[in-house]
Structures are given as C-alpha cells and as structure tokens.
Amino acid sequence: MKMKLIALSLVLASFGAAPIQAKxxxxxxxxxxxxxxxxxxxxxxxxxxxxxxVLQDSGYRITEADKVSGFISGVGSAKGKLTYNIFWGLGQKKNVPMVSAFVEQRGPTIGRxxxxxxxxxAKSRKSxxxxxxxxxxxxxxxxxELIEKEIFVRQAMNASTPGTTPVSSAAAATVDAAAIPH
Incomplete structure (x- = not known):
C-alpha cells in the first residue's frame, strides 16, 4: 500500500513540475x-x-477590388484533405488563407x-x-516589403526620363511623315 502511495505521489509531483505557459x-x-x-x-x-x-503574385485570387472604397479581398489556394462523414459522405477539408486590404488616401501624396x-x-466551395x-x-x-518594391517599380515606370520631353502625337506624326521617302 505504501508503495502505491509513493508511486502515485511521484506521478502527481511530475505533473505539477511541468511549467505552465500562459496563452x-x-x-x-x-x-x-x-x-x-x-x-x-x-x-x-x-x-x-x-x-x-502583389497579392496576385503571392498566389491570391482577387475576389473583390473596388478602388472607390479602397477595399480589396482575395482567397489563397490550399490543398484539401479528403474526409468522410457518416451523414454527408465524402468531402474535403482545407485551411484557406484569405486577405483583405483597405487603401486610403491620407494626403496629396500619402496613402495608408x-x-x-x-x-x-473551407467547408464547401464558397463557405x-x-x-x-x-x-x-x-x-x-x-x-x-513586397508592396514597397512594387510601388517603387510603378513610380519609376510612371516618371518621365530626365532630359527628355514628351512628344505630342501631332509632332510624332510630322516626324514619321518626314521619315517616309517620297
């Protein structure tokens, strides 16, 4: 009887010795x-x-994008696991990454x-x-960081090259006409 009591107390003590981690x-x-x-x-x-x-490059399928409201939402792809339920039969279970973004103009050149x-x-196709x-x-x-890089590229593409002046369509037509041999 004493041996059982000692064994039981050792088991309980070992459980109590484990550190409790706060969530x-x-x-x-x-x-x-x-x-x-x-x-x-x-x-x-x-x-x-x-x-x-950036979201498309990261594998998200854009489900909604409205520039006026600044709202973007997307669903990522995920592999499903085949499951069986006695009431509904075969099905798929998967964890799907989702994202929503809100973009707002906070000043003439500042956006958030x-x-x-x-x-x-995911329980079904759209549930x-x-x-x-x-x-x-x-x-x-x-x-x-990916968004920042994309902004940099887009701003560089939108900026005109220093030292060049944009050519109007009328001037370009004149230049093209002059280049054609008569």
Whole structure:
C-alpha cells in the first residue's frame, strides 16, 4: 500500500513540475494597427494596383477590388484533405488563407494600407468558417516589403526620363511623315 502511495505521489509531483505557459494574447487596438498598417508616399493610383499585383503574385485570387472604397479581398489556394462523414459522405477539408486590404488616401501624396490575413476552414466551395487571424508580425512585414518594391517599380515606370520631353502625337506624326521617302 505504501508503495502505491509513493508511486502515485511521484506521478502527481511530475505533473505539477511541468511549467505552465500562459496563452499568448492576440494584439488588439493600436498594437494590431501597428502590425497591420503602413503609410506610403504614393497616390491611390499607384497604391491600389500595386497591392492587387502583389497579392496576385503571392498566389491570391482577387475576389473583390473596388478602388472607390479602397477595399480589396482575395482567397489563397490550399490543398484539401479528403474526409468522410457518416451523414454527408465524402468531402474535403482545407485551411484557406484569405486577405483583405483597405487603401486610403491620407494626403496629396500619402496613402495608408491596412492588411488583414486570416486562415479559414473551407467547408464547401464558397463557405468558410472558423477564421483564425494571422497575427505574426513577420507575415505583415514581408507583405509590406513586397508592396514597397512594387510601388517603387510603378513610380519609376510612371516618371518621365530626365532630359527628355514628351512628344505630342501631332509632332510624332510630322516626324514619321518626314521619315517616309517620297
């Protein structure tokens, strides 16, 4: 009997010795905004298509994009797992990455982008549930770096080359006509 009591106390003591880890709290309010939002020196005409382009390059299918409201949403691709339910039969279960972005002009040359990534359980083609927010700052940091690079490329493409003057269509037609041998 004493041996059982000692063994039981050792087992209970070993469970009590394990460190208890507190569940990491999800950021809220301003902390969440600091992770999810970034300001850029760019207009809405540059920001909006840059974000759409980055999301498409990252594998998201854009489901909605409205430049007037500044809202963009997209769904990423994911591989499904075959499941069986006794009531509904065969089905697929998959976790699908989803993103929404809000773009707003905050001044003549300043725009703000706020991204929100979530992982959602897909139950059918267009039915999602059990969304889990992605709060990892590195995910947002990487996304904002890609957006910054795309903005840089777009602004460079939109800028005229120094030392050259744009040629009007009438002047170009005159030059082309003069180049044709008569």
């Amino acid at each position: 990491e709290e999800a950021p809220t309010g301003l902390a969440l905004q600091q992770i999810q939002a970034r300001d850029y020196e760019a207009t809405m005409d540059v920001l909006f298509p840059a974000i759409v382009s 982008v706020r991204l929100s990534f979530v992982m959602s359980a 999602y549930s059990d969304e889990t927010p992605v709060n990892d700052p590195t995910v947002y940091k990487d996304a904002f």
